[in-house]
Amino acid sequence: MHTHNGRFSYSEAPKPLAIVTALHESHVQATILCAKKNGIQIRIRSGGHDSEGLSYISDVPFVILDMFPLSSIDVDIENESAWVEAGATIGQVYYQIAKKSNVHAFPAGVCPTLGAGGHISGGGYGNLMRKYGISVDNVIDAKIVDVNGNILDRKSMGADLFWAIRGGGGASFGVILSWKIKLVSVTPKVTVFKVKKTIEEGAIDLVYKWQLIATKLPQDIFLRAVHEVVNVTQKGNTKKTAQVTFIALFLGNTEKLLTLVNKQFPELGLKQSDCSEIPWVNSTLYWYNAPLGTPIEALLDVPKEPLSFSFKTMSDYVKKPIPKDALKSILDLLVQYDGHLKMEWNPYGGKMHEISSSETPFPHRAGNLFLIEYLTNWGEVGVEAKNHYLNISRSFFEFMTPFVSKTPREAFLNYRDIGIGGNTPSNVTSIDIAKSYGSKYFNRNFERLVRVKSKVDHENFFRYEQSIPPLSH
Incomplete structure (x- = not known):
């Protein structure tokens, strides 16, 4: 099974009535018609990365339609x-x-x-x-x-x-x-770097400055800030501290990048030795934390077994810079959670501010400084451990409330989070419940999605815990 989250691989997890492995498009057609005729819900899985498992588990009888073999x-x-x-x-x-x-x-x-x-x-x-x-x-x-x-x-x-x-x-x-x-x-060679700074090395000041400049940099550079907890040893003593990794992709050479960063963000202290010029395809592996020089064939690797650890993702959008004192509180809280939670801050600007919020259902465009992904992970098994870490995840999310978007508190659909609302059981759907998550994922585009759904699937065959309902439901 292509599942990428240990918290849905436990023995008591809901199992499908069948898994249909689609080898041809006709298999997809037949599965839909058969399931529809027999009143059975289907769950559609391509990569299995649905962070709430909604593409391969459910609380009602269901069949998995596995699209993985259709991969040309x-x-x-x-x-x-x-x-x-x-x-x-x-x-x-x-x-x-x-x-x-x-x-x-x-x-x-x-x-x-x-x-x-x-x-x-x-x-x-x-x-x-x-x-x-x-x-x-x-x-x-x-x-x-x-x-x-x-x-x-x-x-x-x-x-x-x-x-x-x-x-x-x-x-x-x-x-x-x-x-x-x-x-x-893209350019024949791109430039990448990672610069790591702990709180003791001035990470808070750097993150504050990053908020002010990351969206205003030329669109050829993308500079992510990753917040996590690491162990540091000083004078023979080891302690946990918060560290921020600034990781960049630049469509150009090292010389241009150094000139750009050292003018706009001199506090980072970027050096030529921090940078590597590599083909774009190799940069995709670098960003996945593979060592430089990893053969590009690694991009073809697919895990044969479900991941042994469990995780929970959530998301937020930030529209105003977070003050320095709040940044300190945020990083201090990360340390309290003992390294089980990290954040990735992804800057906006450039093309993201030029495309209308209604051009596609994805509404998160101009007005945003950055997107936050929260990632909580753990290796322990069992319901008690799961509940403990899900509570950590939710607690941190609540702590971030004053610093992120409001009315609605926006969320990114690909970082699926059932905590912002959902239909349970999934065969009971309503517009009112759907608005709870639909307004956060899609903002004003939710109403248009409902109209499209009503037109193409008015009987609501394609449904799951966070699906778009038709007007009649």
Whole structure:
């Protein structure tokens, strides 16, 4: 089973009535029609990275439709595009592009084992977003199987459905078979670096300055700030402290990057020895924390077993700089949680501020400084451990309330969080419940998604705990 979260691999986890491994698009059509006829819900899994497991577990009888074998990738460099089947991983996409060209790329996530079907339909962001936007901003066609078993492309599905599946979550509307993506241009070599600073080394001042400049830097640079807890040894004593890693991707050479950073962010103290010039495809592995020099074939690796550890993700959007005293409190609290929680702060600006919030269902555009991903992970098993760490996760999330977006407190669909609302059991759906999460994921676009759903699946066959309901439900 392609599951990437230990908390859904326990023996008591809900099991499907069957797993249908789709080897051909006709298998998808047959599964939909059979399940519909027999009143059985389906869960659609491409990469298995759904952070709440909603693509492969449920509290009602269900069948898993596993898209993983449908993984072909057809790269057309002449037309700067590619057809990517839903089960292909993002790492495979990067690899196949690189086999054809060293000056083309695709804006998508850092984790290479993400499935293209779900990752792209939820929005899909990565370190090219300040230059080229997110994945759905670079989708030019798609194939989807609808509730009646029809295979539709962009023309036959119509503008509304094509709009909805690009960031609204495809599983509310049908089964994504494939995406036609637009390739983007990158330099033959890009420059990357990681600079790590603890609280004792001035991390708080650096993070505060980062908030002021990261969105205003040229769009060729993406500078993420990762907050975590590390052990440091001083005078023979080991203690835990908070550390911030500034990790960058720059579409250009080291000389240009040094000039840029040392002018805009001299406090970072960036040196030439911190930087490495590598092909873009190699940078995708670097960002995944693989050592420099790792063969690009590593992008093709897919875990054979479920992950042994468990995790919980959440997200926030920040619109105003967080004051220094609050930053200190945040990092101090991270240390109290003993290294089980970390944050990744992803800067906006550039292209993200140029695209309208209604262009796709993904609404998080101008007005945001950065996106926060919270990641809580643990290795212990059992319900008690799970509840303990989920409480830590929720407690930290509540602590962050004063510093993040409000009315609604926005969230990113790809960082699925059932804590912001959901239908339980999933066969009971309502507009009022759906608004609780829909307004946070989609803001004002939620109403349009409901209208599209009502048009293409008015009987609400495609549903799950956080799906888009039709007006009649």
